[in-house]
Each structure stands twice: as structure tokens, then as C-alpha cells.
Amino acid sequence: xxxxxxxxxxxxxxxxxxxxxxxxxxxxxxxxxxxxxxxxxxxxxxxxxxxxxxxxxxxxxxxxxxxxxxxxxxxxxxxxxxxxxxxxxxxxxxxxxxxxxxxxxxxxxxxxxxxxxxxxxxxxxxxxxxxxxxxxxxxxxxxxxxxxxxxxxxxxxxxxxxxxxxxxxxxxxxxxxxxxxxxxxxxxxxxxxxxxxxxxxxxxxxxxxxxxxxxxxxxxxxxxxxxxxxxxxxxxxxxxxxxxxxxxxxxxxxxxxxxxxxxxxxxxxxxxxxxxxxxxxxxxxxxxxxxxxxxxxxxxxxxxxxxxxxxxxxxxxxxxxxxxxxxxxxx
Numbered sequence: 001x002x003x004x005x006x007x008x009x010x011x012x013x014x015x016x017x018x019x020x021x022x023x024x025x026x027x028x029x030x031x032x033x034x035x036x037x038x039x040x041x042x043x044x045x046x047x048x049x050x051x052x053x054x055x056x057x058x059x060x061x062x063x064x065x066x067x068x069x070x071x072x073x074x075x076x077x078x079x080x081x082x083x084x085x086x087x088x089x090x091x092x093x094x095x096x097x098x099x100x101x102x103x104x105x106x107x108x109x110x111x112x113x114x115x116x117x118x119x120x121x122x123x124x125x126x127x128x129x130x131x132x133x134x135x136x137x138x139x140x141x142x143x144x145x146x147x148x149x150x151x152x153x154x155x156x157x158x159x160x161x162x163x164x165x166x167x168x169x170x171x172x173x174x175x176x177x178x179x180x181x182x183x184x185x186x187x188x189x190x191x192x193x194x195x196x197x198x199x200x201x202x203x204x205x206x207x208x209x210x211x212x213x214x215x216x217x218x219x220x221x222x223x224x225x226x227x228x229x230x231x232x233x234x235x236x237x238x239x240x241x242x243x244x245x246x247x248x249x250x251x252x253x254x255x256x257x258x259x260x261x262x263x264x265x266x267x268x269x270x271x272x273x274x275x276x277x278x279x280x281x282x283x284x285x286x287x288x289x290x291x292x293x294x295x296x297x298x299x300x301x302x303x304x305x306x307x308x309x310x311x312x313x314x315x316x317x318x319x320x321x322x323x324x325x326x327x328x329x330x331x
Contacts, residue, residue, distance in 0.1 A: 064103050216246065
């Protein structure tokens with residue numbers, strides 16, 4: 001049975017999202033090995049069963065915090081809950097420490113800034129013995145950790161594997177749908193972060209809900225054009241990991257990317273806006289716009305966000321320019 005094959009799940013990354021996914025996997029009946037780089041944090045989690053970056057969350061006995069990568073060898077599948085820009089060195093280390101054949105499920109939402117690679121491509125390149133997959137969709141770590149109803153998409157090139165992994169990670173509070181379109185799932189997760197920054201900027205500038213709605217709607221058109229040019233299935237982009245994630249991230253200050261854009265709109269510099277937290281869209285905007293230009297795809301919102309972050313244009317000028325663009329077909 002699928003459940004027996006994947007009795008133990010490894011989670012790489014002891015941040016809020018990694019810990020939340022570890023809790024979710026434990027609720028699904030898995031034994032979980034949770035790896036974190038910070039040895040002191042691991043010691044604290046083992047001693048007090050608390051997660052430093054997820055206040056109020058208590059780790060059950062089914063979750064085993066570890067600081068040694070080799071401990072993950074006991075897992076039958078891994079969830080890589082590390083930022084996109086940190087995934088390359090992590091995969092290099094995993095390739096040296098673990099056996100071949102493990103499904104490696106990326107939970108990151110971004111595009112590698114220097115290479116233009118999506119996360120499953122990074123896994124395939126740096127850890128050729130692994131079997132890449134992607135987990136994405138509308139979700140906040142705190143909601144998953146609390147066991148609030150959440151739905152995600154898990155995609156792999158092998159649809160049978162995607163289905164099995166979705167089944168063993170699902171529970172009464174977390175429903176995971178499976179897909180054979182990892183590229184579409186990756187593009188939805190990466191592009192929505194850029195749109196969330198744009199939506200936050202509009203609200204930060206005081207432009208109101210109508211402007212936000214216009215930017216989100218036109219931004220989703222950008223996402224679809226980009227996705228289809230890079231091989232995504234249209235139904236994937238219209239699903240949880242595309243439209244669903246856009247709706248969540250563009251509408252709530254809980255989203256780090258929306259909060260980052262909000263701070264930019266209120267006058268913070270890009271460095272100040274981050275506030276010590278990671279906003280994946282800040283790294284994705286420029287490379288996404290560059291990749292779009294290489295295919296002749298118009299992405300004015302991504303271009304504007306990238307220009308703002310690079311300091312090439314002011315936020316008010318950039319957003320006003322978007323709203324004043326020449327009339328064109330809706331499609």
C-alpha cells in the first residue's frame with residue numbers, strides 16, 4: 001500500500017512552513033524527520049517540542065527534529081521546505097548524504113534568480129538521483145499548523161507517484177490534489193508572488209480596492225500567458241496552485257509578498273520593506289520578466305515590480321503607468 005511505502009517522511013527546513021508541513025504529515029499518520037540547519041533550534045524543539053518560528057505550535061512525538069542530514073536516510077520521501085535561492089546548495093548536500101531514488105518534493109515558490117531554473121529543475125540538476133515533485137497552493141504556515149482546512153496541489157511527471165504522495169500526505173484538514181503538470185504548478189507559485197507585491201503596492205499607495213482588483217486581474221492574464229509559453233497546462237493555472245494562490249496572496253497582509261509590496265507603497269525602500277523576512281517575489285520578479293522577454297511575452301506588471309525593486313522607477317510612477325496603459329484587447 002502507498003501508506004506503507006511512505007511511512008516516514010523527511011522535511012528539510014525547520015522554518016515556519018517546514019514545521020507546519022511536518023505537523024501536517026504527522027496528522028496524516030506519517031513518522032516525520034524534521035531537519036533544521038540550526039543545531040540550537042533543533043535542541044530546543046527536541047527538549048520543549050516547540051517551534052521557534054511558529055509560536056503556539058507543539059510538535060507531536062511523531063515528529064523527530066534532527067540536525068544531521070544523514071538522519072534523513074530513514075525517510076521514503078522528502079519535502080524540501082527551503083527558499084528557492086537556497087535550494088541549490090541544499091540539494092548538493094542531500095545528493096552527497098542520501099541514497100538515490102527518493103522523491104524530493106519542493107515546497108518553494110520561486111525561480112532561481114541567476115539561472116532561470118524552476119525548483120524541480122534545480123533538484124534534477126544538483127541531485128540527479130532524486131525524483132523531483134512540487135507541492136504548492138493557497139496556504140499560510142499558521143493555518144496548516146493549526147489544522148485549519150487547506151487544499152494544495154502535488155505534481156510530478158509520474159502521475160502514479162503524484163497520486164500516492166498526495167494520498168499519504170492528506171488528512172482530514174489538509175486535502176492534496178495530484179497533477180502531472182509540475183511546470184504549471186511551479187509557475188503559478190512563482191508568478192503569484194510577483195503579483196502579490198504589485199497588489200500590496202497599490203494598497204500601500206492608497207489606490208484602493210478597485211485598483212488592486214484591476215492589477216490582480218491583469219496580472220493573472222500575465223501569469224497565464226507566461227505559463228502557457230513555458231508549457232503549463234491551462235487547467236493547472238486556473239486551479240489551486242495558480243488562481244487559488246493568487247487570490248490568497250494578493251488579498252492578505254499575512255502574505256509576505258503582499259506585506260513587502262504594502263511597505264514599498266508606503267514609502268519603504270526595498271531593503272526596509274523586507275523587514276528581515278523573505279519575500280520570494282522580490283527575487284523572482286526580475287528573472288520572470290527576463291524570461292518573458294526572451295519569449296516575446298508581455299508582462300508589464302512583473303516588469304514594473306522588477307524596476308521598483310531595482311530602484312529604476314518610483315512606486316507611484318510605476319503603478320500609475322500600469323493603470324494608464326493604452327487600451328488593448330482583454331485577451
